Amino acid sequence: MQQDDIARIFKPFEELATNLIPHAVAPGDGAHDIAHIQRVFANAMRIHAVEGGHAETIAGAVLLHDCVAVEKNSPLRAEASRLAAEKAGGILAVLGWSADQIARAAHAIAAHSFSAAIKPETLEAKILQDADRLDAIGLIGAARCFYTGGRMGSGLYDSTDPRAEDRALDDKRFSIDHFPVKLFKLADGFQTPTGRAMAAERHARLEQFYHQFLEEIG
Structure with a gap:
């Protein structure tokens, strides 16, 4: 990423x-790449503008929230955010925080993950969790769901029973099953009023996409 792009996208931070992007993401996962960081940053700054919180802390947490990569199908997946929080602490200490x-x-990073099930205790943590989950719903959430399913070897849907009327939902085998298994549940868990309002709009788009x-497919 060029310096002009950094200045434009991450202003005023x-x-x-510039210091944190080299640590921000691991290569190879297009659902958790620098574009994801940009979107979460934009979401977080929009929420912060209404809800408050310490902006620099939010920005640092956003930039490093995925600094440790653990695959979705790894048994260590639930530990990813804790590992990222630990690594981020060392990086931020070098910067003199x-x-x-x-x-x-670090608490914001640890608590952002759905899998970790850590309750966000600070406003900064609530904002990061909301900002990250906004990127999991709406149309970008649908795109990321199918992208990740493809990386994990999942099919798009069960051709004999796509609506799971006579079978158990299985989002490890079928990407579309991930909508009712997880994505449709996210909008109920937002932490801030601004985040909830943004989530309601994206949830409606996600439901519309699912039904269409x-x-x-018939």
């Missing part, structure tokens, strides 16, 4: 982004 600010950023998809 372009210096922080205070122990308190590092702790707040099933209609098209």
Whole structure:
């Protein structure tokens, strides 16, 4: 990423982004790439503009929330955010962040993950969790779902029973099953009023996509 792009996308934290982007993501996962970081940053700044919170802490947590990569099908998946929080603490310490600010950023990173099931205790943590989950619903959420399913070797849907009327849902085998298994549940768990409002809009789009998809396949 060019410096001009960093300055434009991560303003007013372009210096922080310059320092942290080299640590931000592992290569090879297009659902958790630098574009994902950009979208989560934009979501977080939009929520922060209404809800408040310490902006630099939010920005640092956003930039490093996926700094440790664990595949979706790994038994260590639930530990990914804790591992990322630990790694982020060391990176932010090198930048001279205070122990308190590092702790707040690390908690936000640890609590952002659905799999980790850690309750966000600070406003910064609530904002990061909301900002990240917004990227899992709506049309971008649908795209990421099918992309990840393809990487994991899943089919699009069960051709004999796409609606799972006579079978158990299985999102490891069929990407479309991930909508009712997880994605449709996310909108109920948003932490901030602004995040909830944004989530309601995206949830409606996700439901519309799901029903239109099933209609098209017959």
